[in-house]
Amino acid sequence: MNLRLHIWRQAGPDATGMLKTYDVANVSEHMSFLEMLDVLNEDLIGKGEIPIAFDHDCREGICGTCGMVINGRPHGPVAKTTVCQLHMRTFKDGDEIYIEPWRARAFPVMRDLIVDRGSFDRIMQTGGFISVNTGNAQDGNTLPISKINADHAMDAAACIGCGACVAACPNSSAMLFTAAKVGHLGALPQGQTERSTRAMNMVLQMDVEGFGACTNHLECEAACPKGISVEFIAQMNRDYVASVFGGRD
Amino acid sequence: MELKSNTPNGPLTEQWDDYRAHLKLVNPANKRKYNVIVVGTGLAGASAAATLAELGYNVSAFTYHDSARRAHSIAAQGGINAAKNYQNDGDSIFRLFYDTIKGGDFRARESNVYRLAQVSTSIIDQCVAQGVPFAREYGGYLSNRSFGGAQVSRTFYARGQTGQQLLIGAYQALMRQVGLGKVKLHNKQEMMDLIVVDGHARGIVSRDMVTGKIESFMADAVVLATGGYGNVFYLSTNAKNCNVTATYRAHKRGALFANPCYTQIHPTCIPQSGDYQSKLTLMSESLRNDGRIWVPLKKGDTRPPDQIPEAERDYYLERKYPSFGNLSPRDIASRAAKEACDDGRGVGPSGLGVYLDFADAISRLGKDVIADRYGNLFEMYERITGEDPYSVPMRIYPAVHYTMGGLWVDYDLMSNVPGLFVLGEANFSDHGANRLGASALMQGLADGYFVIPYTLGGYFAGGKLDSVSSDAPEAKAAVREAEEKVKLMLSINGKRSPTSFHRELGAIMWDKCGMSRNEKGLTEALTRIPELREFWKNVVIPGSGAELNQSLELGLRVADFLEFGELMCYDALHRNESCGGHFREEYQTEDGEAKRNDDEFCYAAAWEYTGVGSKPTLHKEPLEFENVQLATRSYK
Ligand SMILES: Cc1cc2nc3c(=O)[nH]c(=O)nc-3n(C[C@H](O)[C@H](O)[C@H](O)COP(=O)(O)OP(=O)(O)OC[C@H]3O[C@@H](n4cnc5c(N)ncnc54)[C@H](O)[C@@H]3O)c2cc1C
Ligand code: SF4
Ligand code: FES
Numbered sequence: 081m082n083l084r085l086h087i088w089r090q091a092g093p094d095a096t097g098m099l100k101t102y103d104v105a106n107v108s109e110h111m112s113f114l115e116m117l118d119v120l121n122e123d124l125i126g127k128g129e130i131p132i133a134f135d136h137d138c139r140e141g142i143c144g145t146c147g148m149v150i151n152g153r154p155h156g157p158v159a160k161t162t163v164c165q166l167h168m169r170t171f172k173d174g175d176e177i178y179i180e181p182w183r184a185r186a187f188p189v190m191r192d193l194i195v196d197r198g199s200f201d202r203i204m205q206t207g208g209f210i211s212v213n214t215g216n217a218q219d220g221n222t223l224p225i226s227k228i229n230a231d232h233a234m235d236a237a238a239c240i241g242c243g244a245c246v247a248a249c250p251n252s253s254a255m256l257f258t259a260a261k262v263g264h265l266g267a268l269p270q271g272q273t274e275r276s277t278r279a280m281n282m283v284l285q286m287d288v289e290g291f292g293a294c295t296n297h298l299e300c301e302a303a304c305p306k307g308i309s310v311e312f313i314a315q316m317n318r319d320y321v322a323s324v325f326g327g328r329d
Numbered sequence: 330m331e332l333k334s335n336t337p338n339g340p341l342t343e344q345w346d347d348y349r350a351h352l353k354l355v356n357p358a359n360k361r362k363y364n365v366i367v368v369g370t371g372l373a374g375a376s377a378a379a380t381l382a383e384l385g386y387n388v389s390a391f392t393y394h395d396s397a398r399r400a401h402s403i404a405a406q407g408g409i410n411a412a413k414n415y416q417n418d419g420d421s422i423f424r425l426f427y428d429t430i431k432g433g434d435f436r437a438r439e440s441n442v443y444r445l446a447q448v449s450t451s452i453i454d455q456c457v458a459q460g461v462p463f464a465r466e467y468g469g470y471l472s473n474r475s476f477g478g479a480q481v482s483r484t485f486y487a488r489g490q491t492g493q494q495l496l497i498g499a500y501q502a503l504m505r506q507v508g509l510g511k512v513k514l515h516n517k518q519e520m521m522d523l524i525v526v527d528g529h530a531r532g533i534v535s536r537d538m539v540t541g542k543i544e545s546f547m548a549d550a551v552v553l554a555t556g557g558y559g560n561v562f563y564l565s566t567n568a569k570n571c572n573v574t575a576t577y578r579a580h581k582r583g584a585l586f587a588n589p590c591y592t593q594i595h596p597t598c599i600p601q602s603g604d605y606q607s608k609l610t611l612m613s614e615s616l617r618n619d620g621r622i623w624v625p626l627k628k629g630d631t632r633p634p635d636q637i638p639e640a641e642r643d644y645y646l647e648r649k650y651p652s653f654g655n656l657s658p659r660d661i662a663s664r665a666a667k668e669a670c671d672d673g674r675g676v677g678p679s680g681l682g683v684y685l686d687f688a689d690a691i692s693r694l695g696k697d698v699i700a701d702r703y704g705n706l707f708e709m710y711e712r713i714t715g716e717d718p719y720s721v722p723m724r725i726y727p728a729v730h731y732t733m734g735g736l737w738v739d740y741d742l743m744s745n746v747p748g749l750f751v752l753g754e755a756n757f758s759d760h761g762a763n764r765l766g767a768s769a770l771m772q773g774l775a776d777g778y779f780v781i782p783y784t785l786g787g788y789f790a791g792g793k794l795d796s797v798s799s800d801a802p803e804a805k806a807a808v809r810e811a812e813e814k815v816k817l818m819l820s821i822n823g824k825r826s827p828t829s830f831h832r833e834l835g836a837i838m839w840d841k842c843g844m845s846r847n848e849k850g851l852t853e854a855l856t857r858i859p860e861l862r863e864f865w866k867n868v869v870i871p872g873s874g875a876e877l878n879q880s881l882e883l884g885l886r887v888a889d890f891l892e893f894g895e896l897m898c899y900d901a902l903h904r905n906e907s908c909g910g911h912f913r914e915e916y917q918t919e920d921g922e923a924k925r926n927d928d929e930f931c932y933a934a935a936w937e938y939t940g941v942g943s944k945p946t947l948h949k950e951p952l953e954f955e956n957v958q959l960a961t962r963s964y965k
Binding site: 108109139191214219267270 | 376397471500501505570712713871880
């Protein structure tokens, strides 16, 4: 198939960016979306032009490195699918495709489609863990955890930290990402000691980083490639309220 | 050079306890005076950096990713082994040790493997305490599954995302230490060289991938946990950015590279669909429990699978290995698939594929049972290929998956360069010539959480190190070299992209040094690889060095692969035997099984760098087996 791509080009964090148009021919339906861009890039290099910078690594939908907005939708049109797992059979001959980076104040563009998601790491640093030093642990089976709770924790822990939820949110809120971590650790007995301070500290850091507030648009859940449920946001709000009344460490 | 493994004296079962009991310690108040560089934040690196910081050392961690959580470890699916014996099915530390030694075809060091089996149980405890959501039974206790190469059920897992959950656990521990100011994390930094001062590893040269700035970072010890080199084959199941640069540069600075030819090929991956293919995707081995593998009997049969009658199909694994059938071990199954395709009987558009057919299982058990067992794998397959495996047989083909070779290390996980420690897939230590499933995650975390915290302290307490700074002539020279390399690469302005060189190298490696090797092919590869280094005359890298430049990143990695591939071929050529993942066609039994030669090759081959294009020097570490009997692996 032949396609017309409109791709965001921006040479660096402080440069002005704009959409540039590229025609690509003979795209195989079996290619992944990123392979289609690989082929375009090899072409550009051949012509002495600067290839399009985009982030990726595992190409299996698990590392969370890839991410771009395709025709207005983070990770593209297929539900619960990262862009690295999106294949060209989703598109048809003659399609025009708009490709842009995640847009959010807390995710500055570094080049073309690559953004800096360091803000996610900094949220994690304020409380996204259980404080246990190596060597302190008791036998793994001394603490039975019901399958329901373990599965619930796993549902939240499946987050890959890609940032699509932020890109989808009209307020650029990082609520789903943060709530997934709070929900994962809060579902487990090991996570109880620090439960309320964790929610408090992580939510505060979200503000510091410049993410917006959550006003219940639920776009995040729709965009999330791992299907993280917005119920975790409600849970985090309860933990947060508890921490306000309980005081902060 | 004599290779001293520094294995403690005494019986195998007591070595590690004894070692720890007599280890010299660093005074707690002094620990913060020691600076440690950890390169890599995968399972091995993140667990090491976090634990060393907890102990009080001053840690700087480096990764080329934008976040420590993205390391390749995240992609591991199946699980992690530990000798917990929760199932009461006869597991023990000795059994895990024995399975690992045997699975590695008797080419690993006993003492290291025994310690690995010993600490495996603590790993599970630590991960549970961190909140890793392992699968549980209804009673609330940890669940296990079985994995290849073992007769006990000792594999712990978190759905199909075990690597992700273990890495997130280690990453969280690391984030905690970063938040506490005990670890300085350098994201988007790529190590380009090792700095050796007075014979000791004292720092690294690193390139900031956003600004392009190249600078030196100095320390009292350097820990490399930089993963494997499977991407030398271009196509593999590894993440796209995995590369050999860190370990290969250390090799060029004097560290010996051990057993580089030992690579693991996984039989069940989704075949290549076109020449644009960028990587290969693993399909879990468990599918072989219910799928039957076949190819058409006739060469060049292009009929769709449902039109090929039963009598015209060759279920070659069932035919050749009647007792193991479709569950033959990884290396056997991989080679048999290659044979069928080389014979012109492969399927799919490229002819490089075999069918994995669930039709019988579906008619026997019903679609629901199959969906329950493999539903998510079937979905993934359909997402990638666009074919529905419930109605059309899957097509699979072997792919490079893991590299057992790595930098040579002693019992302390220290290389022959004092102060340079190597952990995880980057070292050669525990898997011999073949790794068992679910053992790489175990090894990475064992090295990081439970071995290096002790052995590094022993190194520091054992002798005083002079202070060094970035002004040391060795540091300045290494930075200058790296800068010049970048400059040179950018100035060539030739005709071919780094990817085109990488693909060509990968094709040579796959053909000549892949699933099966022979003297003729390896010799040919040893002339073709040096020719490919026309890279240095004909590569084109657009853009500059002072910006985020992915072509440059790739170019720098490919340049190292173009030297490293040669080292692999030298190793494969010298090892005149077949063992584990190293199959030399000249050395096989009548039924096509690997034929080891214990009289001549029962050693680890550790290679010393002697210059680009010049044959490396071989050093041997003899492997002594005092606790197991060398035996021939048999699958019939
Ligand atoms: C698809 C797949 C499935 C697997 N499934 C399993 C399984 O079920 N069970 C199992 O036990 N094993 C499995 N494995 C193997 C296992 O995942 C790996 O061997 C293991 O995770 C390697 O961990 P590591 O910490 O050594 O390295 P990695 O996780 O590869 O980490 C390497 C780190 O080093 C950094 N790095 C590398 N070079 C540089 C440089 N020059 N400068 C800066 N940073 C650098 C990277 O950024 C990264 O942080 C699987 C492998 C694959 C490919
Ligand atoms: S919650 Fe979903 S969309 Fe947001 S970072 Fe996690 S995986 Fe990505
Ligand atoms: S590249 Fe890893 S999730 Fe897409």
